[in-house]
Each structure stands twice: as C-alpha cells, then as structure tokens.
Amino acid sequence: MARANLLERLHTIQDTYGYIPENEINKLSDQFDLPRSKVYGTIKFYSMFYTEPTGKYMVRVCDSLSCHLNDSEGLVTAVKNYLGIADGETTEDKKFTLEVVECLGHCGEGPVMMVNDQIYTYLNENRAIQILKDCM
Amino acid sequence: MATALIDGQQVDFESGETILEAAEKVQIKIPTLCHAEDLSIYGGCRICVVEIEGERLLKPACATKISEGMKIKTHSPKVREVRRNIFELIVASHDISCRLNCLTCSRNQSCELREIAADIGANQTRFDPIDKGYDDDRSSVSIVREPNKCITCGRCIRKCEEVQGVGIFTMANRGPATVLTTFGDKGMGNVECTNCGQCIHACPTGALHEVYHYDRVWDMLKDEDKFVVVQTAPAVRVALAELFESKPGTIVTGQMVAGLKRLGFDRVFDTNFAADLTIMEEGTELIGRIEDGGPFPMFTSCSPGWIKYIEHFYPEYLENLSSCKSPQQMFGAVAKSYYAQQHGIDKEDMVVVSVMPCTAKKFESGRGEMDQDVDFVLTTRELGRMVKEAGIDLVNLAEEDYDPMMGESTGAGSIFGSSGGVMEAALRTAYELITEEELEELDFEPVRGAEGIKEAEVEIKGMTVKTAVASGLSNVGQLLEKIKNGEEYHFVEMMACPGGCIGGGGQPIPTNQETVEERMKAIYEIDAGKKKRKSHQNKEVQQLYEDYLGAPNSHLAHELLHTNYIKREI
Numbered sequence: 001m002a003r004a005n006l007l008e009r010l011h012t013i014q015d016t017y018g019y020i021p022e023n024e025i026n027k028l029s030d031q032f033d034l035p036r037s038k039v040y041g042t043i044k045f046y047s048m049f050y051t052e053p054t055g056k057y058m059v060r061v062c063d064s065l066s067c068h069l070n071d072s073e074g075l076v077t078a079v080k081n082y083l084g085i086a087d088g089e090t091t092e093d094k095k096f097t098l099e100v101v102e103c104l105g106h107c108g109e110g111p112v113m114m115v116n117d118q119i120y121t122y123l124n125e126n127r128a129i130q131i132l133k134d135c136m
Numbered sequence: 137m138a139t140a141l142i143d144g145q146q147v148d149f150e151s152g153e154t155i156l157e158a159a160e161k162v163q164i165k166i167p168t169l170c171h172a173e174d175l176s177i178y179g180g181c182r183i184c185v186v187e188i189e190g191e192r193l194l195k196p197a198c199a200t201k202i203s204e205g206m207k208i209k210t211h212s213p214k215v216r217e218v219r220r221n222i223f224e225l226i227v228a229s230h231d232i233s234c235r236l237n238c239l240t241c242s243r244n245q246s247c248e249l250r251e252i253a254a255d256i257g258a259n260q261t262r263f264d265p266i267d268k269g270y271d272d273d274r275s276s277v278s279i280v281r282e283p284n285k286c287i288t289c290g291r292c293i294r295k296c297e298e299v300q301g302v303g304i305f306t307m308a309n310r311g312p313a314t315v316l317t318t319f320g321d322k323g324m325g326n327v328e329c330t331n332c333g334q335c336i337h338a339c340p341t342g343a344l345h346e347v348y349h350y351d352r353v354w355d356m357l358k359d360e361d362k363f364v365v366v367q368t369a370p371a372v373r374v375a376l377a378e379l380f381e382s383k384p385g386t387i388v389t390g391q392m393v394a395g396l397k398r399l400g401f402d403r404v405f406d407t408n409f410a411a412d413l414t415i416m417e418e419g420t421e422l423i424g425r426i427e428d429g430g431p432f433p434m435f436t437s438c439s440p441g442w443i444k445y446i447e448h449f450y451p452e453y454l455e456n457l458s459s460c461k462s463p464q465q466m467f468g469a470v471a472k473s474y475y476a477q478q479h480g481i482d483k484e485d486m487v488v489v490s491v492m493p494c495t496a497k498k499f500e501s502g503r504g505e506m507d508q509d510v511d512f513v514l515t516t517r518e519l520g521r522m523v524k525e526a527g528i529d530l531v532n533l534a535e536e537d538y539d540p541m542m543g544e545s546t547g548a549g550s551i552f553g554s555s556g557g558v559m560e561a562a563l564r565t566a567y568e569l570i571t572e573e574e575l576e577e578l579d580f581e582p583v584r585g586a587e588g589i590k591e592a593e594v595e596i597k598g599m600t601v602k603t604a605v606a607s608g609l610s611n612v613g614q615l616l617e618k619i620k621n622g623e624e625y626h627f628v629e630m631m632a633c634p635g636g637c638i639g640g641g642g643q644p645i646p647t648n649q650e651t652v653e654e655r656m657k658a659i660y661e662i663d664a665g666k667k668k669r670k671s672h673q674n675k676e677v678q679q680l681y682e683d684y685l686g687a688p689n690s691h692l693a694h695e696l697l698h699t700n701y702i703k704r705e706i
Contacts, residue, residue, distance in 0.1 A: 022320060026706070035303025036706070037319045037327070044308035044317075051320070 001032050019050040055090045055097035057135050060114040064103040067110035075111045078125040140206040155197040166210050167255045170289035171198040182222050186210045219256045228263035231284035241342040246645040248340030275323030278331035278495040285343040286316050295338035301610030304329045328448040328706050332441035332632040333495030333641015346495045349512040356487045357400040364487045365403040367467045370553030371493040371637035372516045374658035378644040379520030380531045385654030390535020395528050406538045408545030410467035411552040415671035418460045419565040420688035433625040436558050438462045440500035441632025451703035459698040464490050468509030469696040474684045487511045491519045493640035505699045515642025544676040547669030550662045555607035555636035556583035559629040564670045571597050603627045608634035
C-alpha cells in the first residue's frame, strides 16, 4: 500500500480506539511493508497520535501568547485542580485526558479550550469547569 | 562530460554526481558526518555545506547534484565559520562533560566527532552540553545503546534498514526532543534485533557498542581455580592487527596466539578446528539430505545473526536450517566434555572464552539450547583492548602455535571467516566423501568475492548440486524471497554481515568495503598456504571421532554438536 495512506489509516485507528494499539501497528507494518519501528516513529512524530489509551474526553487548553495574556494560566490551574491530573495525564476513571497546548487557532477569542472536537472561547474558570461537569 | 569549478579546480563529472563525489576527484576532502558511502543520502547534519556562486544559501555537498558551470567553494571563510558553528551545536547535543568521559568512551580511538573537529579546525565549544538524561538501553545481551551520546545522524537507522533489511531503529518526537529509539521504546533486546552489530560500525560516536565481557574475563584469568581456555575465530587473525596501527589484511595468527598466552589463558585453541568439525557434521547432514531427498535447500547455521533473523522473519524455513551448532558452540561443547575428560578437569572449573568478530555470538552463547558451553565472548575490539591494557606489543611478538588436541585446522576451516567460505569448505569435503575420489580443483571461485549474492552449480557423481551464498541480511532476505518464489537450491550459505564474519559487528572500526576486501584476501591467503585444505584431513578432528564421538552425526555427536531453533514473534 502507498506510504502516503499511512497517516489516514492512523487517524482512523486513533478515532476508533482513542489511541493506536500495538497490534494495530503490527498490522500496519505488514500492510505497508514497513518495519514496525517506522510506523512507531511516524506516530511519535505527531503529537496528536497516542500509543497509550486516552480518556473519553480529550481536553486541550491553549497556553500560547494571546491566551496567556488573557490568563490561560489560571484556567489551566483550575482545570488541573478540578480533574486532579497534570498535563499529559488521564483521570483514573479514563474519562478525561488533559493537554496544555500551543495555539488552537482562536487567538482573538482567548482563553480557549477544546474538548474533543468542540472549541470553547472567551472562557473563564467557572465556565470551563461547568463544561467539564456537563461531560460527566 | 560536463565541467564545473571546485575551489578553482576544473572538474569533469557525469550527470547525477554530487558535489561531494566530484570534489573527491580533485583531492578535496569535504567533512561529512551523517553521510556514509553504503547508505542512502540523508543531508541532515549540514557539516558538508559549501558555497555555490549565485546561490543565497549554503548547500549540503552530499545531497546537492553538481551541474554544468557551477562555481563551488568548499572551504571559504564563510563555509568554515558556518561549519564550526554547526559543529558546536552538534557537540552540545552530545554527552561531553567536564568528567572528561571522552577518555573512557568506547570510541576514544575512533570517534568521528574528534576527526571532524580536527578537519574543520574547531577551536571552541561555546554551548554547554545538553543533559538529555536518557537511560542507557541495556536490554540486549549483545549491544548497549547510550542515547546521551547519540547525535541523531540516523546512520544506524539506515544501516539496519537498508543494508540489513531489518529496521529496528526509528527517530521519535520532534525538534530538540528528537530521540532515537526502537519500536515502543522496548529496547534492542526486546525487538526483532539480530544482534549483528552493524549499527556499531555505522555510528560515528560511542552511542552504540558491544556488551563488554572483558572485565569478567580478567577476573577469570586471575582466579587460580579456573582452567581458562580460549578459542579464536577465523576472522579475528586477519583484523586484530588493525587495532595496532597495521594495515587491514595483516595476518597475525601466531602473534595473537602468543599474546593470548601472555594474557594468561591456560590453553589457546582454534575455532578453525571447530570449523573443520562443523564441516564433518554439516557435510554428513547434507549427504544425508541428498540421499533422503531433502528438505532442501539446507541452510548453514554458523551465523547467529542469520539464525535470529530467520527465527523472526522466516520461521517457516526453520526445518531447512542445518541442525549443527556453530563452530563457537561446537568448540565449547567439545572442550567441556572431551578435553575436560581427557585431562581430568572438572567441567565446572573450566571457563571457555571465545574471541569473535561478532556481537551476536554473545547472544548465541547465552541461548538456553546451548547449555553454557561458552562462558564469555570477546569481540576482536575487546581482545585488542585487553592486549593494550596488558602492555603487550602484539604485532612484534614471536609467533607461537595453538595448543594440541583442538588447535589444528585446515584451509577449509580458515575460510569460514569469509562469505562463501563455509560453502567452499563443505563442497571440498562433500565431494570427496560422496565420490571417494580426490578433488583436484579446490578453489570454488564463483562463491568467493564480496558480492552480496553468489550462485554456483557443482557436478558431484552425476548430480548437479545447486548452491547459493548470501551475506548482509538484506541480501539474505532477497535470496529467501527468491526461494519462496520457487527457485530451487540444495545448499545455501547465509551470513548476517556483509562479506561474512570478516565484516562482523565486533571487528575493528572502521569496517567498510575496503577493509573487508583486504581481510578477505588475507583469509584466502591463509587457506592457500595450508598443506591440508580439506576438513576431513584434520588429524585432530579424526582423533576426536576415534577417541570420543564415534562417527559424524553419531548419537553423542548429536547430543553435543547439534541444536534446535525457536520461532520468534515480530
């Protein structure tokens, strides 16, 4: 199979399982005739592919310049405290994974948070917590 | 033929040539780091940048094609300054610290960073080294990886994938967090690594080296209760001298034996003896298969890198492998039974050390099937280290002979170290055993030489025996695919390393096409100089059968000299 299709397949697997399991890497390695190290390297190059299971809800809080000026730091702390996890971790009930990220593309509307594919703008701490509560 | 100017020198070139290649033709050396002749072009390190008139940016000489009328400056002030800056940045990513760990690095004599520093006149290192804090990968019993010394040039990745067709390495992450790793960060010992050690030859730094056994061998030599015997592989005697500033291909068999005796080994024996023994067993096995009609092809089983490769990638062919242990393991088994009994030595007190051109032999000696026949495996490099540490001027020693009972060898045993050698040795013996006639032409030219895949047909008693030889695992893989697609052979020799054991992962650095070819010439020179050139003429091997084993493939021979293999997952 053409190498160019690899990324698309990785997206499909990521969307299906929430991460890319080892046996799927082995299958891709066979199908694309690539060493499995190569498939693994490709996954690790992109920060939005995961080799470990992530939570049902992927929470990404932006902390790049313009959000930072609008106190994203406070937002990050509030979310961390509420979920009880640090950047990059997943809650014990496997519901939430938190990532502090660079720029979600809404610099004029900060601070900004994304939950799975949904973007939330002009946030404050209370609204952010409410959004997370609504996910429960 | 087009022309261009490099540093004012007119150079003729063919279309498709790179600036680096063209510059070499007019005696201009452009420093390189991520580039290696046997690998694909990467263009990652930028040490080879040059100035091209009319171009705004400097271009990497390794990855830029030269074209008609180009005016190139390879060492202009601008180039020299940029090169030094790049070098400083590379060095900052490498574990150099005030603990002066260069002194204790595996590559203290052969570090390419030091070579480049000299080539470019580096005179300062302004950046503090980055403490990357990675753990060493010690998961493999053959090879250690020290990621803190890695400069992510990717040469090991390409070597493993392109030359060996395996591909256990990858880069992970991006930017400054880029790190070289294996699948799932599992470590080299937990993936489909064959332990061949070719990555060590590819590495410009000390980020990859063998798992050392020499310190434990020193302990054994010190221990008066231990009877320590050593065996030396065929490929070591034609390469060891390179560690003592001699030309590649210098033969130091007798000096090496003398050196090993001075180190304090109780007996110095020859793996070539065991190679002759292997031919008796493997030749008999081949004749048996010819009589029984298969299974064909029969594969040789001397190269432990090849064995692990087939166990991982082609387990459906495991029954085609010769059941013979490798010469290293046959030696160990015979030393700890036959020799120990004849001399009243308790097996438990005997320590068998091997000197091998190979890192995979370390893995092989620890295989469960091998019953601890060999206790420690030194690479050629490790032996060089011990000899230096003992202050022995090896190349100038008076030559000495191997000890009797397991020290005699024929020319056939000697050529095991070269790709095609096992095949040639086996054919010499099989021919005479089958036809009961004397073989007149002993040199099987078609299976000699440095090509990756060689084929030959031999007429034996009206039967055409089809043979093939492959060295370098990507060639091995190609030959296996050919066999899968229906190509028929009777006997196939497979070696993991390009050129065979002389190009092994434990050999002196550099090991490249040039040094391998010189070592190969020396191997055949040893063979040509021997009075006996057929394994079945080896008197000590005959004695072993007479006094102990009975006949080739006897019950006891099977117990001691044969083994079985494992299907491994990928």
